[in-house]
Amino acid sequence: MDELIEHAEIDGELIPILDEVADPEIPVLTVLDMGVIRYAKIIKTREAIVKLTPTYSGCPAMDVIADDITDAFTKAGFKVSIELLLAPAWSTDWISERGRNAMEAYGIAAPLNPIADKAALLDGEKIVKCTLCGSINTKLVSQFGSTACKALFKCEDCLEPFDYFKCLK
Amino acid sequence: MNNILYKYILGIADNCLILGQRLGELCGHGPSLETDIACTNISLDLFGQVRSYYQYASQIQGEGKSEDDIAMLRPEREYLNVLLVEQPNTDFAYVMTRQFLFDMYHYLFLQKLQESNDNTLEAIAKKSIKEVSYHLRFSSDWIKRLGDGTQESHDRIQLAVNDLWVYTDELFHQTEDDKVMVSNGVGVDTSVLKDNYYNSVSEVLISATIEVPESKYFQKGGKLGIHTEHLGFLLSDMQYMQRAYPNMSW
Numbered sequence: 001m002d003e004l005i006e007h008a009e010i011d012g013e014l015i016p017i018l019d020e021v022a023d024p025e026i027p028v029l030t031v032l033d034m035g036v037i038r039y040a041k042i043i044k045t046r047e048a049i050v051k052l053t054p055t056y057s058g059c060p061a062m063d064v065i066a067d068d069i070t071d072a073f074t075k076a077g078f079k080v081s082i083e084l085l086l087a088p089a090w091s092t093d094w095i096s097e098r099g100r101n102a103m104e105a106y107g108i109a110a111p112l113n114p115i116a117d118k119a120a121l122l123d124g125e126k127i128v129k130c131t132l133c134g135s136i137n138t139k140l141v142s143q144f145g146s147t148a149c150k151a152l153f154k155c156e157d158c159l160e161p162f163d164y165f166k167c168l169k
Numbered sequence: 170m171n172n173i174l175y176k177y178i179l180g181i182a183d184n185c186l187i188l189g190q191r192l193g194e195l196c197g198h199g200p201s202l203e204t205d206i207a208c209t210n211i212s213l214d215l216f217g218q219v220r221s222y223y224q225y226a227s228q229i230q231g232e233g234k235s236e237d238d239i240a241m242l243r244p245e246r247e248y249l250n251v252l253l254v255e256q257p258n259t260d261f262a263y264v265m266t267r268q269f270l271f272d273m274y275h276y277l278f279l280q281k282l283q284e285s286n287d288n289t290l291e292a293i294a295k296k297s298i299k300e301v302s303y304h305l306r307f308s309s310d311w312i313k314r315l316g317d318g319t320q321e322s323h324d325r326i327q328l329a330v331n332d333l334w335v336y337t338d339e340l341f342h343q344t345e346d347d348k349v350m351v352s353n354g355v356g357v358d359t360s361v362l363k364d365n366y367y368n369s370v371s372e373v374l375i376s377a378t379i380e381v382p383e384s385k386y387f388q389k390g391g392k393l394g395i396h397t398e399h400l401g402f403l404l405s406d407m408q409y410m411q412r413a414y415p416n417m418s419w
Binding site for chain 1: 210218293310
């Protein structure tokens with residue numbers, strides 16, 4: 001659980017509550033897995049502050065995430081105020097290992113390092129692994145996929161179309 | 170001073186809003202599903218950035234206006250975007266050329282805005298540049314594909330480059346207000362970006378077998394609120410709901 005809160009300040013008591021809140025667009029990930037929670041502290045009895053950072057500026061999931069966090073805290077008997085943080089800007093490095101695995105199992109290839117990412121998206125190098133059969137004989141279909149954070153790929157062996165989560169660093 | 174900062178923020182933000190609106194017009198009308206989704210995704214990034222800018226602008230202005238008020242309730246002459254971003258979606262070659270000519274500027278501009286001594290602008294720049302680097306890759310890629318593609322696609326990109334070139338110089342114009350912002354370390358001195366811009370743009374155009382226009386005749390005015398005829402039509406569409414049903418909200 002420790003790696004979930006790396007680079008962030010989160011009170012241990014609040015982790016189980018936050019770990020119940022799923023990302024609305026990738027429901028197998030929690031907001032902790034995504035690394036969008038930068039700060040969560042209890043300020044007085046049954047009252048907490050949560051600071052969130054958006055993945056992409058225009059990410060439409062942010063408002064839903066804020067609502068879901070409020071619901072989860074209310075259910076746990078907490079009053080919560082939520083703030084949006086712009087700095088430091090979110091990075092795909094903050095996605096947890098558990099999150100990367102869950103993402104892959106869900107059919108979304110996890111982000112590569114920045115150099116490999118560029119090679120895959122720009123130079124058409126075959127390095128993104130198909131989430132269904134594991135082949136790297138894959139092809140970029142579009143640099144923008146079903147959401148701003150993903151690109152669309154196709155496996156040329158098993159023909160599965162799949163999303164690749166772009167590296168943002 | 171606050172009014173100057175307010176206008177400076179609008180100058181940056183309005184570029185994102187108007188280009189985002191233009192790209193949004195392609196929703197459901199892109200030449201292929203993938204490009205349709207790409208253009209609207211870029212639009213979404215720009216709208217996201219614009220929200221951060223307008224929220225900050227509203228805070229600076231201190232009149233309790235919402236980001237929507239700032240986006241939707243100004244008359245044409247109060248929009249401070251450059252002329253380039255309001256040019257219409259004539260065909261896909263124009264869409265990509267407009268995007269490429271803007272993305273290159275946007276990227277170089279944000280690189281410098283990250284050094285602003287205004288913390289909010291610095292934060293927005295650091296966030297946005299990650300997104301804009303993808304936009305620039307996408308549009309550069311299409312310039313090369315179409316420019317170095319078939320005779321037809323080559324000719325169309327060349328035509329779009331020739332036509333839109335006239336709006337590139339304005340990107341580097343500085344109003345009196347801009348100069349105040351530069352001198353106090355908030356704004357970006359765009360004059361130092363110019364050589365790098367034209368060199369980088371030319372490099373992509375040449376690799377796309379497109380001739381770099383030599384014309385030295387340029388258009389300007391957007392940064393002072395004097396626009397081409399196209400902005401009025403864009404706004405009448407964009408502001409329709411607020412004009413027809415004042416104060417409506419989602």
